[in-house]
Amino acid sequence: MQCTVFFQTLSKMHTFLFQKSKPKISASRRLFLKTKMLKKAMAMLDNENQIRNDEKERTLAEKVPGLQLSGLSLQDLQNLCKELHQKIDVADEERYDIDAKVKINDSKIQDLSQKIFELKGKMKRPNLRRVRVSADAMLGALLGSKVKESVDFKANLKTVKKEEEKKEEVTDWRKNVDAMSGMEGRKKLFNAGQ
Numbered sequence: 610m611q612c613t614v615f616f617q618t619l620s621k622m623h624t625f626l627f628q629k630s631k632p633k634i635s636a637s638r639r640l641f642l643k644t645k646m647l648k649k650a651m652a653m654l655d656n657e658n659q660i661r662n663d664e665k666e667r668t669l670a671e672k673v674p675g676l677q678l679s680g681l682s683l684q685d686l687q688n689l690c691k692e693l694h695q696k697i698d699v700a701d702e703e704r705y706d707i708d709a710k711v712k713i714n715d716s717k718i719q720d721l722s723q724k725i726f727e728l729k730g731k732m733k734r735p736n737l738r739r740v741r742v743s744a745d746a747m748l749g750a751l752l753g754s755k756v757k758e759s760v761d762f763k764a765n766l767k768t769v770k771k772e773e774e775k776k777e778e779v780t781d782w783r784k785n786v787d788a789m790s791g792m793e794g795r796k797k798l799f800n801a802g803q
Contacts, residue, residue, distance in 0.1 A: 672700075676689075
Protein backbone atom coordinates (compact mmCIF):
# COMPACT_ATOMS: atom_id res chain seq x y z
CA MET A 610 0.00 0.00 0.00
CA GLN A 611 2.73 2.42 0.98
CA CYS A 612 4.74 1.36 -2.02
CA THR A 613 1.96 2.27 -4.47
CA VAL A 614 1.61 5.72 -2.91
CA PHE A 615 5.36 6.15 -3.11
CA PHE A 616 5.38 5.15 -6.79
CA GLN A 617 2.66 7.69 -7.52
CA THR A 618 4.66 10.45 -5.91
CA LEU A 619 7.75 9.14 -7.69
CA SER A 620 6.03 9.45 -11.06
CA LYS A 621 4.86 12.98 -10.23
CA MET A 622 8.38 13.97 -9.25
CA HIS A 623 9.76 12.33 -12.38
CA THR A 624 7.46 14.40 -14.58
CA PHE A 625 8.40 17.52 -12.63
CA LEU A 626 12.12 16.86 -12.88
CA PHE A 627 12.22 15.76 -16.51
CA GLN A 628 9.93 18.22 -18.21
CA LYS A 629 10.53 19.30 -21.78
CA SER A 630 10.66 22.93 -20.70
CA LYS A 631 13.67 24.55 -19.04
CA PRO A 632 14.95 22.39 -16.20
CA LYS A 633 15.22 24.19 -12.90
CA ILE A 634 18.06 21.98 -11.65
CA SER A 635 21.22 20.73 -13.29
CA ALA A 636 21.49 17.40 -15.08
CA SER A 637 23.86 15.90 -12.50
CA ARG A 638 21.50 16.87 -9.67
CA ARG A 639 18.55 15.34 -11.56
CA LEU A 640 20.50 12.10 -12.10
CA PHE A 641 21.46 11.98 -8.44
CA LEU A 642 17.84 12.49 -7.33
CA LYS A 643 16.62 9.88 -9.78
CA THR A 644 19.04 7.23 -8.52
CA LYS A 645 18.15 8.06 -4.90
CA MET A 646 14.42 7.72 -5.64
CA LEU A 647 14.91 4.43 -7.46
CA LYS A 648 17.01 3.02 -4.58
CA LYS A 649 14.35 4.10 -2.07
CA ALA A 650 11.58 2.57 -4.22
CA MET A 651 13.48 -0.73 -4.53
CA ALA A 652 14.04 -0.84 -0.77
CA MET A 653 10.35 -0.19 -0.10
CA LEU A 654 9.31 -2.84 -2.62
CA ASP A 655 11.64 -5.43 -1.08
CA ASN A 656 10.34 -4.56 2.38
CA GLU A 657 6.72 -4.93 1.24
CA ASN A 658 7.46 -8.32 -0.40
CA GLN A 659 9.19 -9.51 2.80
CA ILE A 660 6.17 -8.46 4.89
CA ARG A 661 3.83 -10.38 2.55
CA ASN A 662 5.99 -13.51 2.69
CA ASP A 663 6.17 -13.37 6.51
CA GLU A 664 2.39 -12.97 6.73
CA LYS A 665 1.88 -15.89 4.36
CA GLU A 666 4.18 -18.14 6.42
CA ARG A 667 2.49 -17.11 9.67
CA THR A 668 -0.97 -17.83 8.24
CA LEU A 669 0.15 -21.24 6.95
CA ALA A 670 1.69 -22.06 10.36
CA GLU A 671 -1.64 -21.23 12.05
CA LYS A 672 -3.82 -23.14 9.59
CA VAL A 673 -1.55 -26.11 8.89
CA PRO A 674 0.55 -27.28 11.85
CA GLY A 675 3.55 -29.52 11.17
CA LEU A 676 2.91 -33.28 10.98
CA GLN A 677 4.79 -35.81 13.10
CA LEU A 678 4.27 -39.22 11.59
CA SER A 679 7.09 -41.14 13.27
CA GLY A 680 6.03 -43.67 15.89
CA LEU A 681 2.29 -43.62 15.03
CA SER A 682 0.31 -46.82 14.70
CA LEU A 683 -1.92 -47.69 11.75
CA GLN A 684 -5.06 -46.67 13.65
CA ASP A 685 -3.53 -43.30 14.60
CA LEU A 686 -2.55 -42.66 10.96
CA GLN A 687 -6.10 -43.43 9.79
CA ASN A 688 -7.53 -41.04 12.40
CA LEU A 689 -5.04 -38.36 11.30
CA CYS A 690 -6.11 -38.82 7.65
CA LYS A 691 -9.78 -38.48 8.62
CA GLU A 692 -9.04 -35.27 10.54
CA LEU A 693 -7.10 -33.87 7.58
CA HIS A 694 -9.98 -34.70 5.23
CA GLN A 695 -12.40 -32.91 7.53
CA LYS A 696 -10.12 -29.85 7.63
CA ILE A 697 -9.85 -29.91 3.83
CA ASP A 698 -13.65 -30.02 3.55
CA VAL A 699 -13.99 -27.05 5.92
CA ALA A 700 -11.36 -25.08 3.96
CA ASP A 701 -13.13 -25.88 0.65
CA GLU A 702 -16.45 -24.72 2.08
CA GLU A 703 -14.88 -21.45 3.23
CA ARG A 704 -13.21 -20.95 -0.15
CA TYR A 705 -16.51 -21.63 -1.95
CA ASP A 706 -18.35 -19.15 0.31
CA ILE A 707 -15.70 -16.49 -0.26
CA ASP A 708 -15.81 -17.11 -4.04
CA ALA A 709 -19.60 -16.71 -4.03
CA LYS A 710 -19.34 -13.44 -2.05
CA VAL A 711 -16.68 -12.13 -4.45
CA LYS A 712 -18.85 -12.94 -7.49
CA ILE A 713 -21.87 -11.24 -5.92
CA ASN A 714 -19.81 -8.16 -5.06
CA ASP A 715 -18.32 -8.06 -8.58
CA SER A 716 -21.78 -8.13 -10.13
CA LYS A 717 -22.94 -5.37 -7.75
CA ILE A 718 -19.90 -3.27 -8.63
CA GLN A 719 -20.57 -3.74 -12.32
CA ASP A 720 -24.24 -2.79 -11.92
CA LEU A 721 -23.34 0.33 -9.94
CA SER A 722 -20.71 1.39 -12.47
CA GLN A 723 -23.28 0.93 -15.25
CA LYS A 724 -25.72 3.12 -13.30
CA ILE A 725 -23.01 5.75 -12.93
CA PHE A 726 -22.44 5.71 -16.69
CA GLU A 727 -26.19 6.08 -17.25
CA LEU A 728 -26.41 8.99 -14.83
CA LYS A 729 -23.49 10.73 -16.49
CA GLY A 730 -25.08 10.18 -19.86
CA LYS A 731 -22.06 8.42 -21.28
CA MET A 732 -23.44 5.14 -22.53
CA LYS A 733 -21.09 2.45 -23.68
CA ARG A 734 -21.86 1.54 -27.22
CA PRO A 735 -21.55 -2.18 -27.88
CA ASN A 736 -19.32 -3.35 -30.65
CA LEU A 737 -21.53 -4.35 -33.53
CA ARG A 738 -20.47 -6.48 -36.41
CA ARG A 739 -21.95 -6.72 -39.84
CA VAL A 740 -23.92 -9.89 -40.51
CA ARG A 741 -25.30 -10.98 -43.84
CA VAL A 742 -28.72 -12.54 -43.51
CA SER A 743 -31.04 -13.71 -46.25
CA ALA A 744 -34.68 -12.63 -46.33
CA ASP A 745 -35.82 -16.13 -45.33
CA ALA A 746 -33.47 -16.22 -42.36
CA MET A 747 -34.60 -12.74 -41.30
CA LEU A 748 -38.27 -13.79 -41.43
CA GLY A 749 -37.43 -16.95 -39.53
CA ALA A 750 -35.74 -14.90 -36.83
CA LEU A 751 -38.62 -12.42 -36.61
CA LEU A 752 -41.54 -14.81 -36.82
CA GLY A 753 -39.95 -17.84 -35.21
CA SER A 754 -40.92 -21.30 -36.34
CA LYS A 755 -44.20 -20.12 -37.88
CA VAL A 756 -42.64 -19.62 -41.29
CA LYS A 757 -40.78 -22.68 -42.46
CA GLU A 758 -41.12 -22.51 -46.20
CA SER A 759 -39.74 -19.82 -48.42
CA VAL A 760 -42.03 -16.84 -48.84
CA ASP A 761 -42.61 -15.47 -52.32
CA PHE A 762 -42.89 -11.71 -51.89
CA LYS A 763 -44.17 -11.02 -55.40
CA ALA A 764 -47.12 -13.38 -54.93
CA ASN A 765 -48.24 -11.47 -51.83
CA LEU A 766 -48.20 -8.06 -53.49
CA LYS A 767 -51.49 -6.49 -54.45
CA THR A 768 -52.06 -6.07 -58.14
CA VAL A 769 -52.86 -2.56 -59.29
CA LYS A 770 -54.65 -2.02 -62.55
CA LYS A 771 -53.36 0.91 -64.50
CA GLU A 772 -55.85 3.01 -66.32
CA GLU A 773 -55.06 3.25 -69.93
CA GLU A 774 -54.35 6.76 -71.02
CA LYS A 775 -56.29 8.13 -73.92
CA LYS A 776 -53.97 8.24 -76.83
CA GLU A 777 -54.58 10.53 -79.74
CA GLU A 778 -54.32 8.91 -83.04
CA VAL A 779 -51.22 9.87 -84.82
CA THR A 780 -51.98 11.02 -88.30
CA ASP A 781 -49.87 12.35 -91.02
CA TRP A 782 -48.99 15.92 -90.09
CA ARG A 783 -48.89 17.02 -93.70
CA LYS A 784 -52.60 16.32 -94.16
CA ASN A 785 -53.33 18.27 -91.02
CA VAL A 786 -51.33 21.26 -92.26
CA ASP A 787 -53.11 21.27 -95.58
CA ALA A 788 -56.50 21.07 -93.86
CA MET A 789 -55.72 23.92 -91.52
CA SER A 790 -54.24 26.27 -94.04
CA GLY A 791 -56.21 29.19 -95.44
CA MET A 792 -59.47 30.54 -94.18
CA GLU A 793 -61.02 27.14 -93.89
CA GLY A 794 -58.51 26.10 -91.26
CA ARG A 795 -59.02 29.27 -89.22
CA LYS A 796 -62.76 28.82 -89.38
CA LYS A 797 -62.38 25.24 -88.09
CA LEU A 798 -60.22 26.45 -85.18
CA PHE A 799 -62.74 29.20 -84.38
CA ASN A 800 -65.63 26.74 -84.45
CA ALA A 801 -63.67 24.22 -82.32
CA GLY A 802 -62.99 26.88 -79.67
CA GLN A 803 -66.69 27.66 -79.23
